[in-house]
Structure formats: C-alpha cells, structure tokens
Amino acid sequence: MNTPTIPHPEAAATFLKNKERVQWHDETLWFVRHKRDKIVQEIPEWEQLRELASQIKDHTLSRLDEYLQEFEAAAISNGVTVHWAADAAEHNRIVHGIMQKHGAQKIVKSKSMLTEECHLNEYLEAQGIEVVDTDLGERIVQLNKELPSHIVLPAIHIKKEEVGEIFHQHLGTPKGASDPLYLALAARAHLREKFLAADIAITGVNFAVAETGAIVVCTNEGNADLGAHLAKVHIACMGIEKLIPRTEHLSIFLRLLARNATGQNITAYSSHFRKPVPGSEMHIVIVDNGRTTQLGREAFRNSLKCIRCGACLNTCPVYRRSGGHSYHNATAGPIGAILAPNLDMRKNADLPFASTLCGSCTDVCPVKIDIHNQLYQWRQVLTQEGYMPAAKTASMKIMAGVLSSPARYSFAGKWARRFLRWFPSLALNKKLNPWARQRELPEPPKESFREWYKKNGNK
Amino acid sequence: MSRDKILNAAKQNKPALVSLPELPSFTYAANDLVAAFTAAITKAGGAVTLLKSQQELTQKIQAIYPDAQRIANFIAGDTASNKELLKEVALLDVVVLKGQLGVAENGAIWLTDKDCVERVLPFITQHLILLIEKETLVGNMHQAYGVMGRQNPAYGVFIAGPSKTADIEQSLVIGAHGPRSLQVFIVEN
Numbered sequence: 001m002n003t004p005t006i007p008h009p010e011a012a013a014t015f016l017k018n019k020e021r022v023q024w025h026d027e028t029l030w031f032v033r034h035k036r037d038k039i040v041q042e043i044p045e046w047e048q049l050r051e052l053a054s055q056i057k058d059h060t061l062s063r064l065d066e067y068l069q070e071f072e073a074a075a076i077s078n079g080v081t082v083h084w085a086a087d088a089a090e091h092n093r094i095v096h097g098i099m100q101k102h103g104a105q106k107i108v109k110s111k112s113m114l115t116e117e118c119h120l121n122e123y124l125e126a127q128g129i130e131v132v133d134t135d136l137g138e139r140i141v142q143l144n145k146e147l148p149s150h151i152v153l154p155a156i157h158i159k160k161e162e163v164g165e166i167f168h169q170h171l172g173t174p175k176g177a178s179d180p181l182y183l184a185l186a187a188r189a190h191l192r193e194k195f196l197a198a199d200i201a202i203t204g205v206n207f208a209v210a211e212t213g214a215i216v217v218c219t220n221e222g223n224a225d226l227g228a229h230l231a232k233v234h235i236a237c238m239g240i241e242k243l244i245p246r247t248e249h250l251s252i253f254l255r256l257l258a259r260n261a262t263g264q265n266i267t268a269y270s271s272h273f274r275k276p277v278p279g280s281e282m283h284i285v286i287v288d289n290g291r292t293t294q295l296g297r298e299a300f301r302n303s304l305k306c307i308r309c310g311a312c313l314n315t316c317p318v319y320r321r322s323g324g325h326s327y328h329n330a331t332a333g334p335i336g337a338i339l340a341p342n343l344d345m346r347k348n349a350d351l352p353f354a355s356t357l358c359g360s361c362t363d364v365c366p367v368k369i370d371i372h373n374q375l376y377q378w379r380q381v382l383t384q385e386g387y388m389p390a391a392k393t394a395s396m397k398i399m400a401g402v403l404s405s406p407a408r409y410s411f412a413g414k415w416a417r418r419f420l421r422w423f424p425s426l427a428l429n430k431k432l433n434p435w436a437r438q439r440e441l442p443e444p445p446k447e448s449f450r451e452w453y454k455k456n457g458n459k
Numbered sequence: 460m461s462r463d464k465i466l467n468a469a470k471q472n473k474p475a476l477v478s479l480p481e482l483p484s485f486t487y488a489a490n491d492l493v494a495a496f497t498a499a500i501t502k503a504g505g506a507v508t509l510l511k512s513q514q515e516l517t518q519k520i521q522a523i524y525p526d527a528q529r530i531a532n533f534i535a536g537d538t539a540s541n542k543e544l545l546k547e548v549a550l551l552d553v554v555v556l557k558g559q560l561g562v563a564e565n566g567a568i569w570l571t572d573k574d575c576v577e578r579v580l581p582f583i584t585q586h587l588i589l590l591i592e593k594e595t596l597v598g599n600m601h602q603a604y605g606v607m608g609r610q611n612p613a614y615g616v617f618i619a620g621p622s623k624t625a626d627i628e629q630s631l632v633i634g635a636h637g638p639r640s641l642q643v644f645i646v647e648n
Binding site: 028031032044045048052055056058059061062063064065068069078084085086090134135136137140153154155156159160163180181183184185187188191192195196212214220221222223225226229230240245247248249250251252254255262264265266267268269270271272273274275277286288292293295296298301 | 460461462464465466467468469470471472473474475476477478479480482483485488499502503549564565566567572577578579582583599600601603604605607611612613614615616617618619620621622623624625626627628629630632634635636637638
C-alpha cells in the first residue's frame with residue numbers, strides 16, 4: 001500500500017504500546033519455535049539434511065541460467081505457457097494480460113509472498129479486478145485492508161475477537177462470535193462459493209523442478225488445489241530462486257520445510273503440478289525483481305537459498321516484540337531485512353539495524369543462510385553508501401574519535417561516570433536517548449578498572 | 460526482452476560452479492511401518508483402520524459415515540453411478556480413492572491425477588477415504604521418491620491428513636477448505 005514508510009523503530013514503538021499484545025505475540029511465536037525444536041529432534045539426520053539442502057541450493061545458484069532454461073523447455077513441452085518478468089511491474093502486467101485475454105473477473109489466489117512483493121492485489125484492484133485471497137490468514141488481513149505480517153502465519157498479530165469483528169462486518173457472522181472453529185467454518189462456506197465461481201486461480205510456487213518442469217505447492221488448507229483444479233486457468237508465480245535440479249531433491253526439502261516452519265511432519269498437501277488438464281490452461285510467470293542483482297552481491301547471495309519457512313521470524317527476539325508490520329516490507333523479520341535493501345536501499349536502510357545479531361535466525365535456518373552475518377554486512381554497506389540515519393552517523397563518528405585514543409577514552413569515561421552520578425536523568429531521558437526507552441541503567445561505578453588496577457594491581 | 464535480460468544477468472552474476480551433492484540413502488529406523496504411519500496420520504488429525512481385505516471396505520464406510528448421502532467410491536463402487544455423482548461435484552459427502560504408497564515418517568499418501576479420477580475430488584469432498592496396501596508403505600520421503608521413480612505424472616499430490624488451519628490464534632481447526640476428515644484404510648491382504 002502506498003502509505004509513507006514509517007521507520008522500524010517508530011513503528012515498533014507503536015506496537016510496543018500495547019504491552020499485553022506484545023507479550024502475547026512474543027509467546028505465540030515462541031510456541032511455534034518450540035514445536036519446531038521438538039519435531040526437529042525426531043530426525044537423527046536433521047543436520048545432514050540442512051547441509052544437503054544448502055549445498056543443493058548453492059549448486060543451483062551456480063548454474064541458475066542453465067536450470068532456468070532447462071525448466072522452461074520442460075514446462076513448454078508439458079503444455080505450460082511460460083512468461084518472464086524482469087520486475088514487479090512486468091509481473092503484474094503479465095498476470096493482468098492473461099486475465100484480459102480470458103475476460104476474467106473472478107480471481108482466487110492462494111498464498112504467494114512473491115505477489116505480495118509485487119503488490120499484485122493493489123495493481124489489479126486499480127484495474128477494477130477483485131482478487132480473493134483464499135488462505136484463511138490472508139483472507140483475514142485482506143478483509144481488514146492490511147498486509148500479511150508473517151510469511152507463514154499472515155494473521156498472527158490479530159486476536160480471535162478481532163477476527164470475529166472482521167467477519168461480522170464482512171461475512172455477516174453474529175457480533176461477538178470469536179470461536180476459532182466457528183469462524184474458520186464461516187470462512188470455509190464463504191470461500192467455497194468463491195472457489196466454485198472463479199475464472200482464474202493464482203498460486204505461488206514452493207519448488208520448481210528443472211528436469212521435469214513441475215512446480216510444487218505446499219498448503220495445509222488445500223486452497224491452492226481447490227482453486228487451481230476448479231478454475232479453467234491456473235497462473236503460478238515464482239521467483240527465479242525457487243528452482244531445484246531434480247525431483248529426488250524434493251525429498252530433502254519436503255522433510256525440512258513444514259518441520260522448520262510450523263513443527264508439522266509435512267503439510268497436509270504437497271501438490272506437484274506438471275501439465276494442465278486438457279482443455280484448461282496453466283501459466284508460469286518467472287520473476288527476477290532484483291534477484292539477479294542479489295546473485296551478483298557475493299555477501300548477500302546466500303539469501304536466495306531461502307525456502308520461506310518463517311523460522312527466523314519465529315525465533316527473532318526483535319520480530320517477536322515489534323510485529324511484522326513494523327518491517328514495512330512484504331517479507332518481514334531477519335530474512336526480509338536482508339532481501340529488502342536489495343530492492344530499495346534508501347527505503348529499507350533501517351531494517352538491517354532491527355536485529356540484535358544474536359544469531360538465533362542463523363541457527364534455525366533450514367538451508368544454512370548466515371542471516372545475522374548478512375545483516376551485519378548490510379549495515380556496513382548501507383553506512384558506506386550513505387544511507388545510515390544522520391543521528392547514528394554523527395554518534396558513530398564521535399565514538400570512533402573517542403575509541404581511537406586511550407587518553408580520550410579514559411577522559412571520557414571519567415566524566416561519563418561523574419555525569420551519570422550527578423544527572424542520571426540525562427542518560428535515562430527517553431527522548432534524548434532512544435536506547436534507554438526499554439531499559440533501566442545500572443548505577444555507574446565509582447572508578448574504572450584501570451583506576452582500580454592502579455591502586456590494587458601490585459598488592 | 461526480459462527472458463534474455465534475466466538469463467544474461469543470471470549467467471553474469473552467478474558464482475563459480477559448486478558441485479551437486481550426492482544424496483545418501485537415508486534408512487528409516489522404525490521397524491513397524493504401520494505403527495509409525497498410524498501415529499503420523501493421527502497426529503495430523505486423520506484416522507487409520509486396518510482391513511483384512513478390500514471386501515470389508517463398503518461395510519466399514521457405512522459404519523464410519525452412516526449419514527453420508529453421496530458417496531463416490533472409486534474402489535468398489537460402480538462407474539455409472541459415480542459418473543452421475545460427479546455432475547455435482549461440490550455436493551459430494553465422501554470420496555473413496557486408492558493411493559499408490561504411504562510414507563511412515565510423516566503419514567503422506569501419494570496419488571497421481573489418474574488415482575484422483577478428477578484432480579479436484581480429494582479436495583472438494585466433505586470427507587476423504589484413502590485406501591493403501593500395506594506392502595506399499597515406505598519409511599521416508601527418499602524411499603517414496605525412489606519408488607515413484609520416473610513416473611512423472613501430469614499431477615501428483617502427497618496427502619497427509621485432512622484439510623486444516625491454525626490461522627486464528629494458532630488454534631488448530633480441522634476442515635479448512637478441503638475434507639473435514641481423512642480416514643485411511645490399510646489393507647493387509
């Protein structure tokens with residue numbers, strides 16, 4: 001949505017105002033992380049699977065142009081129409097073009113972070129076309145005119161009472177109804193009508209197999225299949241990084257994906273679409289949108305291995321306490337903070353700083369992306385390119401001056417200890433010092449270690 | 460043209476060749492595949508019943524779904540009445556299909572477009588029954604893809620439970636868009 005971008009710290013501050021909600025958000029996501037940890041331990045070869053997945057993705061990226069052509073040739077021979085989009089705008093035009101060709105008005109879409117990245121819904125709405133998101137979480141945020149706040153759990157930030165109110169307004173459920181089962185069944189009835197009436201179904205792609213031209217879509221709800229099988233036209237939108245070389249590699253990725261995402265053994269449905277049913281059409285739109293640029297950035301290339309499981313979000317102490325919307329990017333959390341500056345450094349310069357660099361994201365990544373290292377490297381690149389916030393640049397310059405001279409360091413330390421004792425309110429002033437907003441400071445020591453050592457070192 | 464632009468950029472920006480790892484043959488530790496499969500399906504919200512032979516099927520279906528009106532049984536049912544039922548596919552109560560294999564580790568059952576009769580059937584029905592033969596159970600996904608080999612169907616799906624969602628406050632709800640229950644029959648023969 002074309003609202004001005006609110007920087008992450010400010011947006012997070014708004015989210016943090018509701019302490020109960022933050023606590024609940026934090027605990028809900030930690031619960032998912034915990035489920036993941038438990039199920040992962042059931043697989044003795046888990047670490048080997050991660051290593052293999054990482055190596056398969058490294059290999060694929062090192063031959064990406066060749067695999068893309070192999071995939072295209074196979075898909076065409078399967079009777080699929082293949083389109084190529086250099087950027088989001090071209091992707092949206094292609095999808096709209098297919099709709100125009102069929103005079104389609106009723107579109108159902110299953111979850112696709114790529115179409116979120118391209119702002120497809122917004123684009124189609126401007127052309128007078130209504131797209132119905134069919135994933136329950138996506139439908140909730142769509143009805144509420146919001147964007148998903150999580151890759152896998154789009155409505156994780158919304159409480160059941162609020163879902164009840166949204167459904168009361170849009171689906172006519174009784175006011176006050178907030179039982180998840182009741183609400184989910186109301187959505188089922190509402191969306192079944194949409195599925196049965198749809199002209200075109202749009203899905204994302206979890207994996208694209210180069211040797212066969214097949215695409216694999218994983219859902220728990222079955223919405224991708226209901227859409228694609230009932231409509232006469234299926235459009236699948238994929239980023240170029242979704243490729244894997246061969247069918248047998250799916251065994252690795254399907255064992256990793258759902259376990260790492262939600263702590264399930266596998267999603268209820270793992271659907272392999274290769275050919276359209278005779279008489280219907282299948283289209284695949286292959287999208288770059290900055291991915292080949294990222295491929296050329298050695299420090300950030302690894303991020304293209306991401307299989308969008310969302311585990312780095314669930315484990316991130318910053319994401320859990322700041323909410324997905326504070327990231328002002330289709331993909332939130334640690335991985336989103338690596339991908340976003342690639343698309344627009346100026347707009348997303350704040351995101352790599354929204355991290356404690358604790359490395360928990362890297363620890364849970366199923367394809368071994370060194371997420372926290374890349375966030376650290378983005379900070380350096382953004383600083384060199386001049387995108388760091390002015391206040392941070394100034395204070396860093398002062399710090400560099402102080403830290404480069406032992407005399408200045410010792411002098412500054414002495415006066416800081418005195419000032420903190422005399423005017424503690426200065427350091428804790430939440431307006432002057434944003435760092436102090438969520439923190440209490442300990443009492444300053446009376447002397448530095450150096451001073452103490454001078455007195456006591458030779459005793 | 461965007462195709463050439465993307466391919467050229469990918470070619471120019473790709474790193475030096477990294478070799479493709481060989482996949483080891485991961486063995487599956489549990490001996491009792493039926494028990495492991497049953498545990499996985501149950502955890503995913505489905506149910507498993509063992510049958511001595513396929514003959515028991517019709518009777519079992521009636522016992523489990525006594526109120527079902529429109530049952531499309533593609534294993535035991537006659538073709539003509541099934542075709543009649545498919546005219547109003549959205550009204551089906553129960554669909555009975557045969558799966559090619561089951562995976563013990565995660566409860567996934569493999570069906571291709573031919574096994575589904577029509578691709579939408581296992582998704583649009585209110586309740587789904589899948590029958591598999593005990594000998595087709597494999598340990599894990601590597602073995603499953605090994606058995607499937609190069610069959611490379613026009614469409615294929617692993618089904619591992621009824622349709623479900625946890626999108627409202629992480630509360631598990633069985634029956635999102637697809638079947639509201641999954642009953643698996645394992646035939647011992």
